Amino acid sequence: MTDKIAIIGFGNIAxxxxxxLLDNKLIQPENVYCVVNSGKSLENIKKNYKYNINVYKSNSIDSKKIWDCQVKLLSVKPQHLKDIFESDDIKNKDNLLVSILAGVSINKLTQKFPNHKCVRVVTNIPITVGKGLTGIAWGEKITSDQKQFTKKLFENTSKIYEFTEDYLDIFLALTSSGPAIIALIIEALSDGGLSGGLPKILSEELVMEMIIGTISLIRENKLTTSELKNLVTSPGGTTISALRVLERKSIRSALIESIVSASNRSKEFR
Ligand SMILES: NC(=O)c1ccc[n+]([C@@H]2O[C@H](COP(=O)([O-])OP(=O)(O)OC[C@H]3O[C@@H](n4cnc5c(N)ncnc54)[C@H](OP(=O)(O)O)[C@@H]3O)[C@@H](O)[C@H]2O)c1
Structure with missing residues (x-):
C-alpha cells in the first residue's frame, strides 16, 4: 500500500x-498521520490506541503535515466539513481523497479539495465488527492504482460494491439506515415475546437467532423470500394469522416508505 496515509477525523468509523490494516501490517503506524479536533481525543489516542501513530490537533502547526500524504481518508462528521481546509502549498497534484461523509457529493468534495481526486464512499456501522457493506462512487480521473488502494482500505472489513453516485443514496438508505430499522424490528418482536411472558433478554436472543437462522435457510437452500414464507405458512395456522395482522397494519408499505424516505433525505444533504 501507499507509504503515508492521512486520517482527517479519527473517530469510530476511521x-x-x-x-x-495496521493489524494486518498493510500499513505501518509511523506512516499514519491523523488529525482530531479536541485535546481530549488527542490524548486518548496517544495514551490508549494500540498503535503509535502520528496524531495532531486540528489547526496546530504540525497538523499541516497531513497534506503531504498522497492519500487522505476524510472521516469527520458532515457538519464539520466546513472546518477543514486544504493546504495552500500542496506540491503533489496527484492526491487521493476518500470521503466517508454521509450525503456529501463528489462535486462538493472536488470544489473543496481542488488538488485531490475525490472518491465518495458509503459504509455502514457493522464495519466496526468486520461485517460492513461499502459502496464506492469514483470521481473523475481516478487511476487504477488509486482505485485498488481505495478498495484495499475497505475490503478487510466489508463487502464492496461499485456504483455511479446516483445509487449511493438508496445504498445508504438500505445499508446505513438499515441497521436501525432491523434493531427496531428486533426490539418490537422481542416485546411481543415479553408480552407472552418471556424474559426480555431471552426473547431478544430468540429473535436474533431466528433471524440468523432464517437468513441461513434462505441462502443455503437458495429459496426466494416468497418460497420461505409459503414453507412456514399452513392453512388456517398461526403464521397466516400473524401475517394478516401485519398486512392490516400496512407493515410492508411502512418498510418500503422508510427506505424511500431515508434515500430522499440523503439527497437533500447533497
Ligand atoms: N456512525 C455511523 O454509523 C457511520 C456509518 C458510516 C459512515 N459514517 C460517516 O463517518 C463519518 C465519521 O463518523 P463517526 O461516527 O466515526 O464520527 P466520530 O466518532 O464523531 O468521529 C469524528 C472525528 O472527527 C474529528 N473532528 C471533528 N472536527 C474536526 C476537525 N475540524 N478537524 C479534524 N478532525 C475533526 C473528531 O475529533 P474529536 O473527537 O476531537 O471531536 C473525531 O475524531 C461521518 O461523516 C459519518 O457520516 C458514519
Missing part, C-alpha cells in the same frame, strides 16, 4: 477502517 478506527474501524484503519485498525485492521
Amino acid at each position: 478506527n474501524a477502517i484503519i485498525t485492521p
Whole structure:
C-alpha cells in the first residue's frame, strides 16, 4: 500500500477502517498521520490506541503535515466539513481523497479539495465488527492504482460494491439506515415475546437467532423470500394469522416508505 496515509477525523468509523490494516501490517503506524479536533481525543489516542501513530490537533502547526500524504481518508462528521481546509502549498497534484461523509457529493468534495481526486464512499456501522457493506462512487480521473488502494482500505472489513453516485443514496438508505430499522424490528418482536411472558433478554436472543437462522435457510437452500414464507405458512395456522395482522397494519408499505424516505433525505444533504 501507499507509504503515508492521512486520517482527517479519527473517530469510530476511521478506527474501524484503519485498525485492521495496521493489524494486518498493510500499513505501518509511523506512516499514519491523523488529525482530531479536541485535546481530549488527542490524548486518548496517544495514551490508549494500540498503535503509535502520528496524531495532531486540528489547526496546530504540525497538523499541516497531513497534506503531504498522497492519500487522505476524510472521516469527520458532515457538519464539520466546513472546518477543514486544504493546504495552500500542496506540491503533489496527484492526491487521493476518500470521503466517508454521509450525503456529501463528489462535486462538493472536488470544489473543496481542488488538488485531490475525490472518491465518495458509503459504509455502514457493522464495519466496526468486520461485517460492513461499502459502496464506492469514483470521481473523475481516478487511476487504477488509486482505485485498488481505495478498495484495499475497505475490503478487510466489508463487502464492496461499485456504483455511479446516483445509487449511493438508496445504498445508504438500505445499508446505513438499515441497521436501525432491523434493531427496531428486533426490539418490537422481542416485546411481543415479553408480552407472552418471556424474559426480555431471552426473547431478544430468540429473535436474533431466528433471524440468523432464517437468513441461513434462505441462502443455503437458495429459496426466494416468497418460497420461505409459503414453507412456514399452513392453512388456517398461526403464521397466516400473524401475517394478516401485519398486512392490516400496512407493515410492508411502512418498510418500503422508510427506505424511500431515508434515500430522499440523503439527497437533500447533497
Ligand atoms: N456512525 C455511523 O454509523 C457511520 C456509518 C458510516 C459512515 N459514517 C460517516 O463517518 C463519518 C465519521 O463518523 P463517526 O461516527 O466515526 O464520527 P466520530 O466518532 O464523531 O468521529 C469524528 C472525528 O472527527 C474529528 N473532528 C471533528 N472536527 C474536526 C476537525 N475540524 N478537524 C479534524 N478532525 C475533526 C473528531 O475529533 P474529536 O473527537 O476531537 O471531536 C473525531 O475524531 C461521518 O461523516 C459519518 O457520516 C458514519
